[in-house]
Amino acid sequence: MLSELQSTLESIADDKSVRVVVIAANGPAFCAGHDLKEMRGNPRKEFYDALFAQCSKFMLTMARLPQPVIARVHGIATAAGCQLVAACDLAVAADNSRFATSGINVGLFCSTPAVALSRNLSRKRAMEMLLTGEFIDAPTAKDFGLVNRVVPLDQLDAEVKNLANAIIAKSPVAVATGKRMFYPQLEVGVEEAYQQAAEAMACNMMAEDAGEGIDAFIGKRPPVWKGR
Amino acid sequence: MLSELQSTLESIADDKSVRVVVIAANGPAFCAGHDLKEMRGNPRKEFYDALFAQCSKFMLTMARLPQPVIARVHGIATAAGCQLVAACDLAVAADNSRFATSGINVGLFCSTPAVALSRNLSRKRAMEMLLTGEFIDAPTAKDFGLVNRVVPLDQLDAEVKNLANAIIAKSPVAVATGKRMFYPQLEVGVEEAYQQAAEAMACNMMAEDAGEGIDAFIGKRPPVWKGR
Amino acid sequence: MLSELQSTLESIADDKSVRVVVIAANGPAFCAGHDLKEMRGNPRKEFYDALFAQCSKFMLTMARLPQPVIARVHGIATAAGCQLVAACDLAVAADNSRFATSGINVGLFCSTPAVALSRNLSRKRAMEMLLTGEFIDAPTAKDFGLVNRVVPLDQLDAEVKNLANAIIAKSPVAVATGKRMFYPQLEVGVEEAYQQAAEAMACNMMAEDAGEGIDAFIGKRPPVWKGR
CATH class of the missing domain: 1.10.12.10 (Lyase 2-enoyl-coa Hydratase, Chain  A, domain 2)
Structure with a gap:
């Protein structure tokens, strides 16, 4: 998944026909982060070093892309999924969406998500999410600055399109x-x-x-x- | 205008009789930023280099002034006018005031305003204003931390005076x-x-x-x- | 007081039986900061250098402690007391609590509190508190990101315990x-x-x-x- 996202972004960077990137998900959740079974099945430091380096590289690639990147969030965004929202330039969330840095619940502090989260939220709010693993709802995420806009799920695509169109209209x-x-x-x-x-x-x-x-x-x- | 503001601030810096500076505007708007006709009439990089250097110098001079600087905002504050609000130490706004980094609408990203704006607002909020050029109203500006206080227009001078007097009462x-x-x-x-x-x-x-x-x-x- | 807090934290750092630290106060206030009479009674720069170095060291020690530190705030938290709240990892406040950086009222800008405050609040909000010395109430402190949670005083201990227990349940x-x-x-x-x-x-x-x-x-x- 990360490899595909990385190569897609790299191919987009120089494509002048692509004006805005929207990161969206199929299925019930936006993104629940890394595959814990895959991680547990490769208990070597080298594997983890490579995995988190790849993930971080992708987050930095989004920031360095010439085009704005909008997260279209529905359902849950947890751990690296919450990081993904934080690392996008902009985010629009359905009002049923929820956000958590939940690694702490499985003995794994969300350190790489913390980098993105602590650059979006004030530090006590970030620290509470990271240490408790508890969910915040969409209005709270907007209040904290993690997402830009919150709308009912059935208006999510329209609102993402509104925001994308506002940018596409620009030079x-x-x-x-x-x-x-x-x-x-x-x-x-x-x-x-x-x-x-x-x-x-x-x-x-x-x-x-x-x-x-x-x-x-x-x-x-x-x-x-x-x-x- | 920038030259006058610059020399006024410099003359104020050592004047112990000046305790607080209030930046206010005559006319219908607080400040709509640079004069686009003047900019367009001088299409040389050297002119723009000098203009933005002068503007940045003024913003830094406000921060380095021994006296606090309060923006008294009414009407619109756009582009470098929005930057001016962000670069002041404090800001009081009339409830009819509106704020935008609108350069993006004319093909010119508000890069120098972004420096001040992104040091006041969380980054997704700053990015949305910069990329869409859309206005935020006064209550939103207060919620985002761009201004300290919002009052009805007919109470604006009184509220600015309240804030200034609170500072003047100090050592x-x-x-x-x-x-x-x-x-x-x-x-x-x-x-x-x-x-x-x-x-x-x-x-x-x-x-x-x-x-x-x-x-x-x-x-x-x-x-x-x-x-x- | 600072010496006692410092040595207590240092003894806690390696104590695996201590999972969370709660900073709470006896008496009517959380903390009103330095003892002004003690400060005024020692009018030597060396004394002040040592005092503020000791205070700053304590604030840094909290951040470097392996265990999370929660401020349990009731009544007032002023000057270095407000700094103490800001420097904790997390904070829970009673709804009757109030916060100010009030040194400015006695001719002493809260410079060391400003370090912690300006890393919790957006800059115009921090600047207003520092320059006016005015109180903000508990809901405003939560809105500004200075505290995480606000509850009625009679539920304060229960809420601190909830937050502490959420962390103690983690690895x-x-x-x-x-x-x-x-x-x-x-x-x-x-x-x-x-x-x-x-x-x-x-x-x-x-x-x-x-x-x-x-x-x-x-x-x-x-x-x-x-x-x-």
Whole structure:
């Protein structure tokens, strides 16, 4: 599964026809994380090292993808499934969905999920989820900042489409600029962050799409993006 | 405008008669960001480099000012106007005010606003605003941590004054200590942060105002600040 | 008091019979911070340097303790008392409790409390508390992420026990893994954080408790932790 997701994302990165990625699931749950039987059946540190390295690589690949990634969440999202929601750029959840970092219940602290979770939630909330393994419901997940929007299950696809369409209507140059600048600047001091951002913004202004967008705005007409 | 704001702040920094700075706007909006016509009329990378460097410098100057800076927000605060709210120490908004990082609508991702916004909001909320360009209303801005207080427009000046007066009633030494220590310690690890903070607090304790404040507290009388 | 707390925590760290630490107070308040008379009675920088170094060391010791630390808050938590709540891993508060960083009222900005507070609250909320010294009530503290749960005073001990019991039911190996990995990974970039977390998780998988936990989960029986 991780290999397939990884190679799919890599093939998408340079595909200009793909504007937004939606991570969705078949079946009753969004994602319950790693396959515990598979993990238990390979009790070697090398196996676990490779597994968690692969999983982490996938999460970083989503952040580095030029296209925004939206989690479409229904049912439960637990352990690495909760991490998957946290690691997406945006998330829309059905009101019946629930979230937990439940590894602690089987003697395995959700350490890799904690990386993504603690970058979405304030630390006491993250710590409570990680130490108790207890579920939070969808409204709480929205209140905590883990998901952006919560809607009834029968409106989930429509709401994901609304959000995706809002992004698709934008210039691909501007969207890719945003994806590229957003996460790295969070990891440096504010002065360096402004230097990175000022460079990103000046380059963005030199793109044809920014000229077109501003001309269209001034001319009170819709813009026609060229993607460059 | 940026030049005027910059030189005003610089002249204020050493003026002990200025205790709090309020950034407010005339006209129907708080601030709609950069002048798009001016930007479009100067399509050279050097112009944009200089413009965003100047804008970033101003935002950093507010953070480094000894006096707290309060945004008084009414109407809309968009793009660099939204950044301006985020970059102030505190913000009070009229309940009719709205906030957006709307550059994405004209093909220009709000990269420099993202630096300030992502240091105020949790990342999925910041990302949604940046990628969709959609407005959030004042109660949502308060819920997200972008502003401190929301009041009806006809009470906005009174509420800003309440907040400013609460700060003016404090010792200038203590307030300047706070402004100086708060942002740098956010950019280092917790151990180094405590070292910086312990030094700041010990120095603050050696100031006359701390002695006076504690003596007044123990003596159950109002303190008389000397500002040293 | 700080010396006693420090030596107690140090004696607890290696005591496998201690699974959770609860910081609670006798008397009408949780903690009102440093003793102002003691501070004022020793007006030497060396005294303050030593005092704030000792206080900071204690806060860091809580974070580095293998066992989770829960603040049980009733009444007021002010200045270093508010810091104490912020520096605990988790916090449960009575609905009558109130929180302030009130040093600013006596001419002493709460610089060391600011380190802990600004790592729990969004920055404008932290800045408002620090600059105004005003109280926030318990529901607001929960909304801001300063505490996890708020209950009526007569249910406070029961709720603290619920939370503690939820943690005690978990494997000590998994809990200690979590405490050890959580805070350091917040201070590095996301790529390095994933490397640290992947190593922590692979090591956790090699512990007997993880094997037992997963076997019990698959076998639909309760796990029997060995603590190794």
